[in-house]
Amino acid sequence: DASDIEKGTYPHYMLKEIDEQPAVMRKIIMEYQDANDNIKLDEDVRSAVQNSDRIYIIACGTSYHAGLVGKQMIEKMAKIPTEVHIASEFSYNMPLLSEKPLFIFISQSGETADSRAVLVHIKKLGHRSLTITNVAGSTLSREADHTLLLHAGPEIAVASTKAYTAQIAVLALLAVDTAKVKGIKLDFNPIQELGIVANAMEALVDQKDIIEKIARDYLSVTRSCFFIGRGIDYYVCQEAALKLKEISYIQAEGFAGGELKHGTIALIEEGTPVIAIATQAHVNGSIRSNVKETVARGAHACIVSMESTSETGDQIVLPEVHEYLTPLVSVVPMQLLAYYAALHRDCDVDKPRNLAKSVTVE
Numbered sequence: 001d002a003s004d005i006e007k008g009t010y011p012h013y014m015l016k017e018i019d020e021q022p023a024v025m026r027k028i029i030m031e032y033q034d035a036n037d038n039i040k041l042d043e044d045v046r047s048a049v050q051n052s053d054r055i056y057i058i059a060c061g062t063s064y065h066a067g068l069v070g071k072q073m074i075e076k077m078a079k080i081p082t083e084v085h086i087a088s089e090f091s092y093n094m095p096l097l098s099e100k101p102l103f104i105f106i107s108q109s110g111e112t113a114d115s116r117a118v119l120v121h122i123k124k125l126g127h128r129s130l131t132i133t134n135v136a137g138s139t140l141s142r143e144a145d146h147t148l149l150l151h152a153g154p155e156i157a158v159a160s161t162k163a164y165t166a167q168i169a170v171l172a173l174l175a176v177d178t179a180k181v182k183g184i185k186l187d188f189n190p191i192q193e194l195g196i197v198a199n200a201m202e203a204l205v206d207q208k209d210i211i212e213k214i215a216r217d218y219l220s221v222t223r224s225c226f227f228i229g230r231g232i233d234y235y236v237c238q239e240a241a242l243k244l245k246e247i248s249y250i251q252a253e254g255f256a257g258g259e260l261k262h263g264t265i266a267l268i269e270e271g272t273p274v275i276a277i278a279t280q281a282h283v284n285g286s287i288r289s290n291v292k293e294t295v296a297r298g299a300h301a302c303i304v305s306m307e308s309t310s311e312t313g314d315q316i317v318l319p320e321v322h323e324y325l326t327p328l329v330s331v332v333p334m335q336l337l338a339y340y341a342a343l344h345r346d347c348d349v350d351k352p353r354n355l356a357k358s359v360t361v362e
């Protein structure tokens with residue numbers, strides 16, 4: 001049938017979509033670059049962001065995790081305070097809004113009912129909105145004031161991969177553009193840096209055998225798996241855990257390295273898989289000592305980092321990219337780990353039980 005043709009030689013959409021990520025990065029560069037190598041954005045979008053004193057990002061699932069990374073970039077580069085909220089929780093925990101809020105809805109499908117409920121609500125309050133979505137003409141795109149498209153191409157696998165990296169890339173462009181318009185000097189050329197990311201992603205998807213081996217060793221029989229990281233790596237840990245839960249049904253959690261000692265370390269026993277992400281120079285040392293603490297209690301640990309060391313234990317070495325953009329590369333082996341774990345456990349990779357690609361009920 002038609003879907004078999006679209007999948008080409010790939011056994012699953014998920015693997016195809018993971019492999020497409022370098023191309024998606026290049027497509028985003030093309031779509032958002034003008035003839036003078038500047039970022040191309042609608043003036044309306046620009047002024048909506050410029051005129052806001054605080055940004056509220058609203059999303060669910062993987063898109064929420066992209067929002068967490070986006071918040072960091074917007075605050076660090078564009079200097080606009082930014083909050084990230086799970087859509088379904090927003091109405092119960094409605095924050096005190098600033099004077100000129102801008103709501104950014106992040107949604108691959110643009111159809112998620114939980115996010116739409118927030119959009120309907122904030123529109124009634126008279127607030128401005130921007131949707132970042134993969135689907136032009138989707139509900140969230142039509143109903144918001146502005147839209148930025150992801151240009152990731154159709155994502156079919158229920159577990160989101162290329163939409164996550166596309167969301168982060170578009171948020172990076174938005175953050176840089178906002179900084180530029182505000183006259184903030186940045187030592188960061190996003191077009192160039194995203195090009196470096198595309199090459200790094202390519203190098204990683206070419207190392208499938210290494211990652212498949214780690215998936216087999218760590219995840220074929222385990223009941224649980226922990227991902228630990230600090231700062232921006234912690235956000236990627238949450239996404240890594242979600243990927244693994246969704247398609248392999250392994251009980252997985254992403255933890256902040258510093259919180260281990262406040263509870264989680266009690267769960268570590270002989271053979272518990274611990275995957276640590278350590279891409280940021282300033283937390284590298286403390287994450288590596290967290291890993292040692294878990295190994296001393298029997299954990300089976302693997303470190304994902306730009307630095308190759310001769311320390312004992314497994315490692316996945318990532319190519320160097322700008323420190324703001326490390327989630328775009330550290331997530332790739334995490335996606336592949338989840339994919340191979342699901343394969344080794346005979347799970348239905350593209351259509352996991354109990355889940356839908358887009359959830360149109362609250």
Ligand code: G6P
Pocket residue numbers: 060061062063106107108109110111112115158159160355356357358359
């Ligand atoms: C569903 C999907 C997830 C996705 C979430 C948000 O739960 O299974 O993969 O992250 O919805 O979807 P959206 O289309 O709004 O990004």
